[in-house]
Amino acid sequence: MTHLSNEDLILSAKSVIRPRSTASGKLIADVGAALVTEKGNVYKGVCIDTQEGTGFCAEQSAISAMVTAGESRIKKIVAVWKDGAIIPPCGKCREIIWQINKDNWDAEVIVEKRRVVKLKELLPHHWHNKF
Numbered sequence: 001m002t003h004l005s006n007e008d009l010i011l012s013a014k015s016v017i018r019p020r021s022t023a024s025g026k027l028i029a030d031v032g033a034a035l036v037t038e039k040g041n042v043y044k045g046v047c048i049d050t051q052e053g054t055g056f057c058a059e060q061s062a063i064s065a066m067v068t069a070g071e072s073r074i075k076k077i078v079a080v081w082k083d084g085a086i087i088p089p090c091g092k093c094r095e096i097i098w099q100i101n102k103d104n105w106d107a108e109v110i111v112e113k114r115r116v117v118k119l120k121e122l123l124p125h126h127w128h129n130k131f
Helices: 006-014 057-070 093-102 102-106
Strands: 027-037 040-050 075-081 107-111 115-118
Touching: 006 027, 006 040, 006 075, 006 107, 027 115, 040 057, 040 093, 040 102, 057 075, 057 093
Parallel strands: 075 107
Antiparallel strands: 027 040, 027 075, 107 115
16 A cells, blocks of 8 residues: 655645636635545545535545545545645535545544544534434
């Protein structure tokens, strides 16, 4: 398995950012995400914002690519805005990361350039703990 540094994964996320406007004037592809699986494969995606709020986050796009390839276990994930700022995953993305594979509870999430936390730290009072 290939080892990817945090910086390598951040650069991978940045590599897919190509902001442009949609027909409705919304900006798409201004956030890129990259994740590495337990098998060492890297999947990338971009966000798509829409006027009606039916778009999706870059993390969701990268996760979709991973699932399409037959994987579900995330080792590490990051999202980056067009200016290079790292963006922690929104609540919906956090939930999707966990629901794709319960072992993703221990996935590492890059939340700042030099700060990585486990998904379970971002969801300390998760609903599944009630069952």
